[in-house]
Amino acid sequence: MTGSGQVTTGPLPIGQFAQLVKRTVAHDPLFRNQALKGEVTQWKQYASGHTYFSLRDEDGQMSAVIWKGKCSIDPSIKEGSEVVVIATLDLYVKRGNIQLVVQRIEPVNVLGELEKAKRLLLEKLNQEGELERTRQRIPAVPKHIAIVTGAGSAALSDMHRLIDNRWPGLRRTVIGVLVQGPRAPQEIVRGLAVTRALANAEVAKHRNQPPVDLVILGRGGGSPEDLWAFNLEPVARAILASPVPVVSAVGHESDVLVSDLVADLRASTPSDAIERVVPSRNEIEFLLDEMDERLKVASQRQLIDCRQKITVLHSRLRVAPLAGLNRAKGEMMRIASRIERATRQSLNIQSNILARCEASLAAVHPQRVLERGYSMTQTAEGSVLSSVDGLQTGQDIILHFADGSADAQIIKTQKNEGTT
Amino acid sequence: MSDEKPTYTEAVLRLEAIVSTLERGGMGLDETLKLYEEGAELLKLCKSELAEAEGKLNELQLDEIESELQSEKQ
Numbered sequence: 016m017t018g019s020g021q022v023t024t025g026p027l028p029i030g031q032f033a034q035l036v037k038r039t040v041a042h043d044p045l046f047r048n049q050a051l052k053g054e055v056t057q058w059k060q061y062a063s064g065h066t067y068f069s070l071r072d073e074d075g076q077m078s079a080v081i082w083k084g085k086c087s088i089d090p091s092i093k094e095g096s097e098v099v100v101i102a103t104l105d106l107y108v109k110r111g112n113i114q115l116v117v118q119r120i121e122p123v124n125v126l127g128e129l130e131k132a133k134r135l136l137l138e139k140l141n142q143e144g145e146l147e148r149t150r151q152r153i154p155a156v157p158k159h160i161a162i163v164t165g166a167g168s169a170a171l172s173d174m175h176r177l178i179d180n181r182w183p184g185l186r187r188t189v190i191g192v193l194v195q196g197p198r199a200p201q202e203i204v205r206g207l208a209v210t211r212a213l214a215n216a217e218v219a220k221h222r223n224q225p226p227v228d229l230v231i232l233g234r235g236g237g238s239p240e241d242l243w244a245f246n247l248e249p250v251a252r253a254i255l256a257s258p259v260p261v262v263s264a265v266g267h268e269s270d271v272l273v274s275d276l277v278a279d280l281r282a283s284t285p286s287d288a289i290e291r292v293v294p295s296r297n298e299i300e301f302l303l304d305e306m307d308e309r310l311k312v313a314s315q316r317q318l319i320d321c322r323q324k325i326t327v328l329h330s331r332l333r334v335a336p337l338a339g340l341n342r343a344k345g346e347m348m349r350i351a352s353r354i355e356r357a358t359r360q361s362l363n364i365q366s367n368i369l370a371r372c373e374a375s376l377a378a379v380h381p382q383r384v385l386e387r388g389y390s391m392t393q394t395a396e397g398s399v400l401s402s403v404d405g406l407q408t409g410q411d412i413i414l415h416f417a418d419g420s421a422d423a424q425i426i427k428t429q430k431n432e433g434t435t
Numbered sequence: 436m437s438d439e440k441p442t443y444t445e446a447v448l449r450l451e452a453i454v455s456t457l458e459r460g461g462m463g464l465d466e467t468l469k470l471y472e473e474g475a476e477l478l479k480l481c482k483s484e485l486a487e488a489e490g491k492l493n494e495l496q497l498d499e500i501e502s503e504l505q506s507e508k509q
Contacts (some may be wrong), residue, residue, distance in 0.1 A: 078483075098507075142490070152444070154443065155442075155444045155447065156443045156485060157488065158484070158488045158490075159490070166496055175492075184489045185488055185489065186488060187490075188492075188493040188495070188500075189493065189495065190496075191495065191497060192497050199463045209500050221507055222507065233481040296485065299485060300485065303478060303481055303482060303485075306451070307478050310453070310454050310457065310474040310478065313454055313457035314468075314470070314474075316457075316460065316463065317460055318462060321467065
């Protein structure tokens with residue numbers, strides 16, 4: 016090794032050159048304690064306690080090392096994390112590698128910002144009553160499902176597979192959109208606008224399809240940042256604007272997104288969405304067949320009941336007149352005997368009266384009077400005479416006695432005083 | 436029931452009510468026949484709804500379907 020200032024005469028040994036670079040780099044303030052930002056890749060924590068990784072962005076990347084115990088490492092840092100480091104450039108002479116020796120490393124708190132925005136949006140939607148709104152009912156048999164999701168995604172093929180298991184050939188329209196990245200929110204909003212158009216009866220008629228009656232908005236799992244489009248207000252508003260029910264089926268079980276909270280139905284995953292909204296055709300057909308059977312059996316039994324009632328009525332009807340006649344006959348006989356009795360009584364009374372009348376009449380019979388010594392006077396023509404008026408001297412009269420009669424002549428008449 | 440065609444759900448609910456009524460029994464011939472006819476009609480409707488759910492699978496990119504809809508509008 017030659018001292019500085021010495022004129023070098025031949026080629027420099029590489030190790031010496033590397034040492035030279037190392038010293039130069041170490042003296043430049045630009046390369047010391049620099050704050051740098053990038054994405055973590057090839058994150059490896061060795062048993063020795065050292066951590067090796069690369070820091071990268073779209074334009075480049077550099078190796079980095081965190082020596083054991085030199086700084087605390089946030090446990091959330093992993094492959095793909097956005098981080099800010101304070102590092103000093105160093106050359107590893109033995110291998111000629113340039114690397115960053117990290118003194119501090121912090122995850123960039125993108126999520127913190129996003130979480131705050133999500134919370135504010137939820138508060139706003141809650142105040143507007145959108146979180147408590149009455150949800151639209153999922154159709155029992157959807158006639159046209161629109162699926163808004165990533166074209167060619169694993170989530171989509173899962174959904175297709177499950178739909179075809181449950182209801183082969185169920186009508187569906189897939190609208191392929193970007194579901195992550197900066198353009199995702201806008202594409203999702205546009206995709207939902209398309210579903211609104213397809214739900215319109217006229218548009219549907221024009222396209223010769225039933226209107227869309229159910230929308231599934233789905234994507235598979237991913238990092239919270241990947242799913243972030245589903246936490247944004249324009250997407251939430253587009254869901255709320257849907258005239259037909261929207262199912263939010265984003266991410267995994269544990270992810271709860273704004274889209275889940277405003278949708279008509281929240282499914283934990285795209286597959287779960289299918290399980291919940293696509294009925295099994297076999298089951299439905301079985302239920303309808305069963306209903307068919309019950310309808311027939313119940314109606315038939317009801318008809319048999321009706322027939323039995325008719326039979327009973329019929330036989331009652333047949334015996335009814337006889338019963339009526341018998342009753343009438345009995346009634347008549349009762350009445351007849353009452354009449355007979357009444358007549359008999361009445362006759363008895365009459366004959367008593369007659370007997371009494373007879374006695375009275377007998378008492379007043381003229382013969383009886385004659386027998387008592389009176390006599391009855393008649394004109395020659397037979398009229399009974401009860402007054403001297405009209406009698407002529409010399410007129411012939413007949414005197415009747417009890418035992419005979421005598422012809423006589425009026426000699427003289429004389430009227431009692433005081434009589435007229 | 437309204438004059439409008441009932442939805443599948445409405446049809447099934449009405450059908451269930453009809454079947455229960457018939458199963459309870461005790462109605463006259465006229466009513467039985469009327470209910471049976473209505474039930475049979477509803478069943479036919481439900482079955483046709485099932486057939487209607489079957490259809491084509493459309494898979495379109497956003498731009499494609501947007502321009503389709505746009506051109507249909509004109």
